[in-house]
Amino acid sequence: MEALLKELAAVVGTGNVLTGEDVRQRRVDWMSGTNCRAGAIVRPGSTDELAAVMRLCHAAGQPVVTHGGLTGLVHGGEADPDELVVSLERMSAIESIDTVGGTMTVQAGAALQRVQEAAAEHDLVFPLDLGARGSCTIGGNIATNAGGVRVIRYGMMRQQVLGLEAVLADGTVVGSMNRMLKNNAGYDLKQLFIGSEGTLGIVTRAVLRLQPRMASECTALVACPDFDGVTGLLRHMGRELGGSLGTFEVMWRNHYALLTEESGRNTAPLPIRWPYYVIVESLGSDDAANAAQFGAALESALEAGLIEDAVLAQSDTQRQGIWNIREDIEGLIAYLSPLFTFDVSLPIPDMPGYAEKLECAIRERWPDGRIVVFGHLGDGNLHVSVGVGDSGADTRRAVERIVYGPLAELGGSVSAEHGIGLEKRDYLALSRSAEEIALMRTLKRALDPQSLLNRNKILVAEG
Amino acid sequence: MEALLKELAAVVGTGNVLTGEDVRQRRVDWMSGTNCRAGAIVRPGSTDELAAVMRLCHAAGQPVVTHGGLTGLVHGGEADPDELVVSLERMSAIESIDTVGGTMTVQAGAALQRVQEAAAEHDLVFPLDLGARGSCTIGGNIATNAGGVRVIRYGMMRQQVLGLEAVLADGTVVGSMNRMLKNNAGYDLKQLFIGSEGTLGIVTRAVLRLQPRMASECTALVACPDFDGVTGLLRHMGRELGGSLGTFEVMWRNHYALLTEESGRNTAPLPIRWPYYVIVESLGSDDAANAAQFGAALESALEAGLIEDAVLAQSDTQRQGIWNIREDIEGLIAYLSPLFTFDVSLPIPDMPGYAEKLECAIRERWPDGRIVVFGHLGDGNLHVSVGVGDSGADTRRAVERIVYGPLAELGGSVSAEHGIGLEKRDYLALSRSAEEIALMRTLKRALDPQSLLNRNKILVAEG
Numbered sequence: 057m058e059a060l061l062k063e064l065a066a067v068v069g070t071g072n073v074l075t076g077e078d079v080r081q082r083r084v085d086w087m088s089g090t091n092c093r094a095g096a097i098v099r100p101g102s103t104d105e106l107a108a109v110m111r112l113c114h115a116a117g118q119p120v121v122t123h124g125g126l127t128g129l130v131h132g133g134e135a136d137p138d139e140l141v142v143s144l145e146r147m148s149a150i151e152s153i154d155t156v157g158g159t160m161t162v163q164a165g166a167a168l169q170r171v172q173e174a175a176a177e178h179d180l181v182f183p184l185d186l187g188a189r190g191s192c193t194i195g196g197n198i199a200t201n202a203g204g205v206r207v208i209r210y211g212m213m214r215q216q217v218l219g220l221e222a223v224l225a226d227g228t229v230v231g232s233m234n235r236m237l238k239n240n241a242g243y244d245l246k247q248l249f250i251g252s253e254g255t256l257g258i259v260t261r262a263v264l265r266l267q268p269r270m271a272s273e274c275t276a277l278v279a280c281p282d283f284d285g286v287t288g289l290l291r292h293m294g295r296e297l298g299g300s301l302g303t304f305e306v307m308w309r310n311h312y313a314l315l316t317e318e319s320g321r322n323t324a325p326l327p328i329r330w331p332y333y334v335i336v337e338s339l340g341s342d343d344a345a346n347a348a349q350f351g352a353a354l355e356s357a358l359e360a361g362l363i364e365d366a367v368l369a370q371s372d373t374q375r376q377g378i379w380n381i382r383e384d385i386e387g388l389i390a391y392l393s394p395l396f397t398f399d400v401s402l403p404i405p406d407m408p409g410y411a412e413k414l415e416c417a418i419r420e421r422w423p424d425g426r427i428v429v430f431g432h433l434g435d436g437n438l439h440v441s442v443g444v445g446d447s448g449a450d451t452r453r454a455v456e457r458i459v460y461g462p463l464a465e466l467g468g469s470v471s472a473e474h475g476i477g478l479e480k481r482d483y484l485a486l487s488r489s490a491e492e493i494a495l496m497r498t499l500k501r502a503l504d505p506q507s508l509l510n511r512n513k514i515l516v517a518e519g
Numbered sequence: 520m521e522a523l524l525k526e527l528a529a530v531v532g533t534g535n536v537l538t539g540e541d542v543r544q545r546r547v548d549w550m551s552g553t554n555c556r557a558g559a560i561v562r563p564g565s566t567d568e569l570a571a572v573m574r575l576c577h578a579a580g581q582p583v584v585t586h587g588g589l590t591g592l593v594h595g596g597e598a599d600p601d602e603l604v605v606s607l608e609r610m611s612a613i614e615s616i617d618t619v620g621g622t623m624t625v626q627a628g629a630a631l632q633r634v635q636e637a638a639a640e641h642d643l644v645f646p647l648d649l650g651a652r653g654s655c656t657i658g659g660n661i662a663t664n665a666g667g668v669r670v671i672r673y674g675m676m677r678q679q680v681l682g683l684e685a686v687l688a689d690g691t692v693v694g695s696m697n698r699m700l701k702n703n704a705g706y707d708l709k710q711l712f713i714g715s716e717g718t719l720g721i722v723t724r725a726v727l728r729l730q731p732r733m734a735s736e737c738t739a740l741v742a743c744p745d746f747d748g749v750t751g752l753l754r755h756m757g758r759e760l761g762g763s764l765g766t767f768e769v770m771w772r773n774h775y776a777l778l779t780e781e782s783g784r785n786t787a788p789l790p791i792r793w794p795y796y797v798i799v800e801s802l803g804s805d806d807a808a809n810a811a812q813f814g815a816a817l818e819s820a821l822e823a824g825l826i827e828d829a830v831l832a833q834s835d836t837q838r839q840g841i842w843n844i845r846e847d848i849e850g851l852i853a854y855l856s857p858l859f860t861f862d863v864s865l866p867i868p869d870m871p872g873y874a875e876k877l878e879c880a881i882r883e884r885w886p887d888g889r890i891v892v893f894g895h896l897g898d899g900n901l902h903v904s905v906g907v908g909d910s911g912a913d914t915r916r917a918v919e920r921i922v923y924g925p926l927a928e929l930g931g932s933v934s935a936e937h938g939i940g941l942e943k944r945d946y947l948a949l950s951r952s953a954e955e956i957a958l959m960r961t962l963k964r965a966l967d968p969q970s971l972l973n974r975n976k977i978l979v980a981e982g
Contacts, residue, residue, distance in 0.1 A: 155754070156750040156867050156868045157866050157867045158754075179758070200703065201703050201707070203703075207700060207701060211678065214707070215674065224958075228958075230954045230955055231955070232951075232955060233930065234930070234932070235899070236865065236866065236900070236931070236935065237670060237671070237899050237900070238864045238900045238932075238935040239864055239932040240664050240666075240935060240936055241932045241934045241943070241947060242950075242977055242978075243719075243959045243962060243977075244713070245955055245958055247707065248706075250707070250710075252706050256706075268761075270762075271758075287619045291618070291619070294621075294731035295731040295734075296805075298731075298762065298804040298809070299761065299802065300761055300763070341812075342759075342812065345808060349804075401699040402699065404619050432701070435701045436620065436698070436701060436702075467697070468699070469702040469703070469704045470704050471704045474703065476704060484705055487704040488704055491691055491692060491693045492695055492705070492708055493705070495708055496708070499711075499962075499965065501965070502964070502965035503958075503961065514705055
């Protein structure tokens with residue numbers, strides 16, 4: 057690797073080839089705090105530099121791992137000592153904003169929150185939102201097809217990307233910087249790079265779609281008597297709120313109870329009495345009209361027996377209080393640790409049966425085991441947290457089998473929004489058929505025959 | 520082909536292998552009325568039958584053209600005598616509807632309108648909509664990534680597809696029938712088949728996303744003083760209507776004038792005095808609230824000088840009267856014939872300059888030439904119609920050069936929603952770089968190395 061590093065230094069500058077302690081001190085996984093083990097870290101300052109880097113790596117057969125904000129949850133940032141990390145940290149510019157067309161052109165290393173703020177300065181919104189917003193980058197959001205709490209209204213990252221530029225394994229720059237909502241001129245190549253976790257190319261720039269700013273946000277926490285109430289409420293709110301349903305997050309009682317009264321970490325706005333608690337939000341342009349529509353929709357849901365009780369946030373503080381219960385991951389960790397967390401999706405009607413089955417299976421094997429369920433229900437996405445008092449590899453495997461096992465039959469997915477990376481690679485076949493995996497391999501071979509890009513992520517490298 | 524047809528008949532039944540006059544009488548292009556020239560038409564009744572058909576064709580090196588509803592506009596349905604047509608007409612079932620998850624599972628041959636109606640029976644909406652709804656099929660909508668008049672609200676066909684099943688050139692069935700909004704388990708393979716015009720696989724089934732029904736629809740025709748007014752209005756309505764802006768269609772004066780007073784074909788709800796006329800629609804759940812919000816948004820637009828005049832549809836008849844002006848393609852044909860029609864997209868701020876340039880260039884060469892422009896402006900999509908009194912091949916080429924030429928510099932697209940097919944193949948390089956086209960070829964080679972599927976469509980077959 058030494059000779060190659062010299063050539064790379066000539067491209068990006070000596071200061072942008074990091075080795076030794078500078079590599080080791082980087083954490084590639086925020087949950088475990090694992091340090092970077094790569095042979096070196098290279099920091100190109102432009103697409104041209106990155107292309108030159110990849111041409112050299114391609115010629116040398118040098119495998120590469122791409123780093124964005126390192127907030128992923130499936131060990132996608134891990135690199136072996138014989139691998140080179142390419143970090144996009146110097147390519148973080150917000151290049152331009154078109155307020156008429158509602159687009160923003162950015163480099164891949166731009167942090168999500170900076171993009172959100174830049175849009176807000178022009179009275180527009182970049183609607184993707186998730187907890188890691190301060191650190192995660194647009195390139196990482198694209199590579200993992202990030203989800204979050206606004207998917208029911210605006211879709212996943214895939215829907216926010218109008219165009220992108222990527223560097224292939226051989227250094228070819230594929231520029232597909234489309235700025236229009238409609239463009240059917242040949243294959244939509246950007247789709248290849250969205251959600252493929254950096255295994256088919258390195259995303260360098262993107263054209264993002266912006267949305268009009270919604271001035272008014274109404275938030276309620278409601279309790280449902282049963283799962284039919286939850287699904288009935290989802291349909292009811294979708295219909296009654298028109299296009300303005302912004303969030304539909306469900307906490308199973310085990311989540312709600314643990315993070316309010318049981319732990320004392322948050323105030324319970326509603327008593328712990330019902331099986332499901334839902335955070336519903338409506339995004340509108342006008343405060344009075346939005347509040348009236350939202351209130352009426354909740355009232356008719358109450359009359360229809362879909363909900364048992366409801367509390368409307370009357371202030372930002374109250375709104376935050378409701379969200380704190382849902383987002384109190386630290387509380388989960390504190391009370392369930394050692395903790396295994398999962399991110400699955402499955403057809404909504406199958407959810408209650410699935411959750412019950414999990415609980416029984418966990419309790420059967422670990423009588424003191426705890427399971428907590430919450431999720432972006434409107435998206436078919438559940439986050440399952442399991443604590444059984446042990447975090448050993450064998451225990452992890454056993455829990456994984458219980459959580460992932462039933463998904464195959466239900467047509468569910470072992471990864472709703474986090475991706476596969478290394479962590480879920482062994483379970484990919486539960487969610488995808490042999491033909492699908494073969495086709496994934498066909499694509500990988502076609503675009504990266506030497507398996508240089510994020511080797512062994514999603515699929516084990518061939519040969 | 521004789522021996523192969525016998526084998527195919529054994530798979531699909533003799534009655535489902537059409538030859539001779541049964542082939543000739545089919546029209547593959549509704550605008551020109553061109554008859555089918557294929558060697559035969561095969562009609563499989565199931566995915567398994569289609570897979571067997573493709574296995575036989577693959578073994579025989581037999582090229583195949585897929586037929587859906589044959590409403591395409593770029594000659595994608597044309598077939599040479601040495602080609603075999605595979606028609607999906609017997610695979611038109613609506614298999615199931617999940618009213619909770621809001622999904623519908625259909626076979627590819629189902630007509631769009633039947634899908635819309637089946638959703639409506641469950642108080643849900645399948646939001647893709649376009650003029651050919653009665654004949655076009657879901658498989659064709661997917662293969663061409665169809666657009667239409669609701670893209671600004673719901674996106675193109677790509678966004679309506681949660682899962683799909685496709686048969687590859689070698690007969691492999693790739694089932695990716697995902698039913699969840701979120702699924703990041705490996706590459707999103709369905710994206711390969713959406714918008715690739717049947718060149719990478721034959722779509723056989725799909726899981727479609729349904730939306731809540733919007734009970735209230737407000738429609739207005741407004742006149743803008745200039746293009747800044749049009750773009751200002753687009754932003755204004757986006758912001759003021761929140762999520763409920765459903766349509767933003769713009770007619771240049773040349774379109775509006777021709778199809779109202781000049782031709783006498785439609786009543787002009789507003790005088791012919793301004794350069795731009797816009798159809799704006801708001802989709803809401805409640806009539807009174809929607810109308811109030813819509814009226815207030817238009818009023819403030821008037822006060823802000825974004826619009827000069829406006830008429831609100833007070834009935835379905837009035838609404839239809841407004842849409843008739845926009846959709847009077849027969850009128851266009853009658854008055855401009857022989858007519859060349861185009862479907863381009865470009866960044867919205869560049870539109871007025873582009874349209875003016877076109878008009879000058881056409882008039883310079885054909886002093887009596889006519890050019891008419893309308894489009895889904897919110898989507899960056901313009902439909903341009905040109906009549907110069909002649910429809911010869913040389914004239915067509917000359918007009919095409921004028922219409923497509925400026926797009927390269929603007930980052931525009933020679934096809935916003937119709938696709939490339941045969942018609943725009945020679946112009947693909949205006950909208951896509953050499954690296955992009957090379958990557959398209961890489962994909963084609965990887966999935967269909969013999970170039971059996973829709974040969975020569977989008978790209979000229981290699982070798």
